[in-house]
Each structure stands twice: as structure tokens, then as C-alpha cells.
Amino acid sequence: MPKISVDKLEPGMKLARPVTGPNGMVLLGEGTELTEKWIERIRDMDVAAIYVDGPPVQTLSREEALAALDARFAPVEDKPRMGDIKKLVREHIESLYE
Amino acid sequence: MNRIDPKLLRHKVESIHTLPTVPGVLKRLSSVIEKPQITIVEISAFIASDPALTSKVLKMVNSAIYGFPGRIASVSHATMLLGLNVIKGLLLGVSVFELMQKTMHGLYEHSLACAVASRVLAQKKNLRAPEEVSVAGLLHDIGKVILILQFPREYENAMKEAGEKGISIFEAEKNQFAATHADAGGWLTKKWRFPLNLIDVIEYHHRPALARQAPLETAIVHMADLLARARGFGFAGEDLVPEASPVACELLKLSDQDIREVLQEMEDSMGVAEDIA
Numbered sequence: 001m002p003k004i005s006v007d008k009l010e011p012g013m014k015l016a017r018p019v020t021g022p023n024g025m026v027l028l029g030e031g032t033e034l035t036e037k038w039i040e041r042i043r044d045m046d047v048a049a050i051y052v053d054g055p056p057v058q059t060l061s062r063e064e065a066l067a068a069l070d071a072r073f074a075p076v077e078d079k080p081r082m083g084d085i086k087k088l089v090r091e092h093i094e095s096l097y098e
Numbered sequence: 099m100n101r102i103d104p105k106l107l108r109h110k111v112e113s114i115h116t117l118p119t120v121p122g123v124l125k126r127l128s129s130v131i132e133k134p135q136i137t138i139v140e141i142s143a144f145i146a147s148d149p150a151l152t153s154k155v156l157k158m159v160n161s162a163i164y165g166f167p168g169r170i171a172s173v174s175h176a177t178m179l180l181g182l183n184v185i186k187g188l189l190l191g192v193s194v195f196e197l198m199q200k201t202m203h204g205l206y207e208h209s210l211a212c213a214v215a216s217r218v219l220a221q222k223k224n225l226r227a228p229e230e231v232s233v234a235g236l237l238h239d240i241g242k243v244i245l246i247l248q249f250p251r252e253y254e255n256a257m258k259e260a261g262e263k264g265i266s267i268f269e270a271e272k273n274q275f276a277a278t279h280a281d282a283g284g285w286l287t288k289k290w291r292f293p294l295n296l297i298d299v300i301e302y303h304h305r306p307a308l309a310r311q312a313p314l315e316t317a318i319v320h321m322a323d324l325l326a327r328a329r330g331f332g333f334a335g336e337d338l339v340p341e342a343s344p345v346a347c348e349l350l351k352l353s354d355q356d357i358r359e360v361l362q363e364m365e366d367s368m369g370v371a372e373d374i375a
Contacts, residue, residue, distance in 0.1 A: 020160075025169075025171070026169065065330070068330055068337070069328075069330065071337065072327065072328065072330065072337055072338055072339045073328070073339050075264065075338060076338075076339055076340070076341045079341045079342070080342070080344065080347070081342045081347050082339070082341060082342060084354070085324070085325075085328060085339075085342070085357065086328070086339075088354055088357045088358060088361065089325075089328045089329055089361065091358075092329070092358065092361040092362070092365070093329070096365070
């Protein structure tokens with residue numbers, strides 16, 4: 001579920017989360033399919049980015065993310081339970097790039 | 099190394115609201131939440147008197163961090179739903195948000211991830227008030243903000259030392275201050291009359307074996323902190339995953355599936371971090 005900036009919105013995208021006003025009032029509900037008209041309205045509002053359906057966009061490459069994971073875990077990898085936790089986190093991170 | 103006298107350190111932490119760099123809302127908040135017998139009505143009135151604060155509180159309670167179904171549209175509804183303890187913590191959380199961004203970039207993201215993980219773990223362990231544990235997760239590193247505000251130079255040294263020697267920020271703080279962010283957070287929340295459970299979590303999230311008041315909650319936030327760091331959400335002073343406390347592991351007995359679910363919920367919620375700002 002990526003969050004994308006309003007200038008990259010295109011008709012046909014579906015909202016993965018509602019668009020809300022300043023007090024949390026729902027302006028467009030979850031699942032709304034965006035049309036030119038809605039996109040224009042959203043651009044007129046004071047929101048920077050919204051959530052649309054689709055796979056998440058990762059800021060790091062898979063290799064970068066896994067290298068950073070190794071570095072974070074390096075001092076504790078051999079401690080009890082930590083190897084298992086690292087394995088689970090690695091699987092989780094890998095799943096984000098599938 | 100010249101360490102700061104512990105008495106002076108504690109005094110400086112407890113009088114944080116007198117610093118000129120602390121936003122007005124935090125100063126007013128400190129006068130309200132220090133009152134011994136504050137009621138939910140008074141707290142609601144305080145929030146409602148400040149539109150910016152109202153909007154921040156509503157955004158927070160409606161976010162994926164709490165995962166309430168449906169919309170909470172008013173402050174009075176939010177306070178009734180969450181109760182005094184959670185609202186007090188939440189107010190502190192939203193009031194220090196900007197400070198967190200200014201003092202340690204990434205700390206707020208780390209704190210939000212920890213809040214989500216704490217809630218999920220509390221639900222898994224069938225705790226009565228998962229929102230209270232979530233607020234404890236949100237505030238567990240509040241002591242870092244306070245230490246940076248009062249002692250910017252010393253804290254920078256601590257972060258530098260952690261980076262250079264590859265030690266945790268917790269250890270580096272000890273070298274620099276003879277106390278840690280966990281102590282600082284404990285002092286402040288005691289002074290502010292926060293619930294004992296919350297104080298316990300903040301004080302012992304690095305050493306859950308010492309928690310007496312709320313051992314289970316403390317173990318949960320300890321693991322939530324660890325998992326947020328393991329996944330690499332935000333920044334909390336250095337980029338290292340701490341070792342899991344054997345006592346916390348024993349208390350929680352998390353299965354692989356539990357950990358997978360925590361990671362997934364953090365992932366799903368983290369996009370909202372900037373929306374809550």
C-alpha cells in the first residue's frame with residue numbers, strides 16, 4: 001500500500017485509506033476509485049500525499065536493506081533468540097520486495 | 099571525564115518546562131497534568147481549548163497506531179474511550195512530537211513503530227488495556243528528548259561515542275551522564291504524576307528484569323523497542339539491535355508467528371507517521 005504524492009495521482013487508482021480533512025473527517029472513503037475530478041479536488045486541498053492500493057514502494061534497494069540488517073544485528077547475532085529474530089526480520093524484509 | 103552531578107541532572111530534567119526552547123503547549127500541559135486530582139473533564143477542556151492540540155489528538159487516536167474501528171470525532175469521545183492514563187500519555191506524546199523531530203531525527207518514527215508493536219503484543223498477551231501499553235511504547239524514549247534539550251553538547255558526545263565505539267546509546271549515556279534516558283524519563287514522569295505502570299516501563303525498558311510494578315508491560319515494550327530497531331524503523335541514537343532480555347523472553351514466550359504479525363502490523367502502520375505530525 002504505497003503512499004504517493006498528490007502530483008503523481010492518476011485516474012483509476014484506488015484509495016487504500018480514506019482522505020481526511022483537518023479534524024479527521026472523512027472526505028473520500030477507502031476504496032474510492034479516483035477520477036480526474038477527485039484528483040483535482042485532492043490537489044486543491046492541503047494534503048501532500050495519499051495512500052493508494054498496490055505493492056509498497058521501498059526507499060532502499062533489497063541489497064541495501066539486507067546489508068543494513070546484517071550491520072544492525074552483527075554484535076548480537078549469536079545471543080540467545082537473536083538469530084531466530086534476525087531470520088524472521090530478514091524473511092519479512094525479503095517479502096517486501098517480492 | 100567530567101560527569102554531571104546526578105542531583106543537578108535530576109533537577110534539570112524535572113524543570114524541563116522552564117527551558118525557553120520548550121513549546122508553550124508543553125509548559126501549559128505540565129501545569130495541568132501535574133495536578134494530583136485532575137479529572138477527565140478538566141483534561142478534555144484543556145485539549146479542547148487548543149485547536150492545534152485537538153487536531154493532533156484526534157489524528158493520533160484515529161490513526162492505525164491505535165487501530166480503533168470507526169471514527170472518533172470529538173475530544174470528549176476520545177477521552178472517554180481511552181481513559182485518563184492513556185490521554186495524559188498521548189498528550190505528552192503529541193506535544194513532544196516536534197521536539198523529537200528537532201532533537202533526534204527519526205526518534206518519532208521509532209517511537210510510533212514501538213507504540214504499534216507494543217499494542218499488538220499487549221493484545222496477543224490479552225492485557226486488559228492495550229492502549230496503555232501502546233502509550234508506554236510511544237513515550238519509552240522521552241528521556242532522550244529531555245536530555246538532548248538540557249544537555250545538547252553532552253548528548254552529542256554520547257551519540258558520537260556510540261557511533262565510534264559501536265556501543266549502544268544507553269551505554270554511551272552512562273559514560274556521559276552517570277544516568278540514562280531511562281532514568282531521565284522515569285524522573286520526569288514521576289514528577290508529572292504519570293501512572294506507576296507507565297513510569298515502570300519507561301524506567302526499565304532496557305532492564306525488564308528490574309520492573310516490579312509492571313513486569314509484563316515492561317517486557318512488551320522492551321521487545322517492541324527491539325523489533326522496531328530490528329526492522330530499522332526510525333532512529334533512536336545508534337543503529338544497533340539490543341540483546342533480548344532473557345527475563346522478557348521467558349515472560350512473553352513469543353512464537354515466530356507472533357513476531358511475524360508484529361512486523362507486518364508495524365509495516366502497515368508506519369506510512370502514517372508523517373500524517374500525525
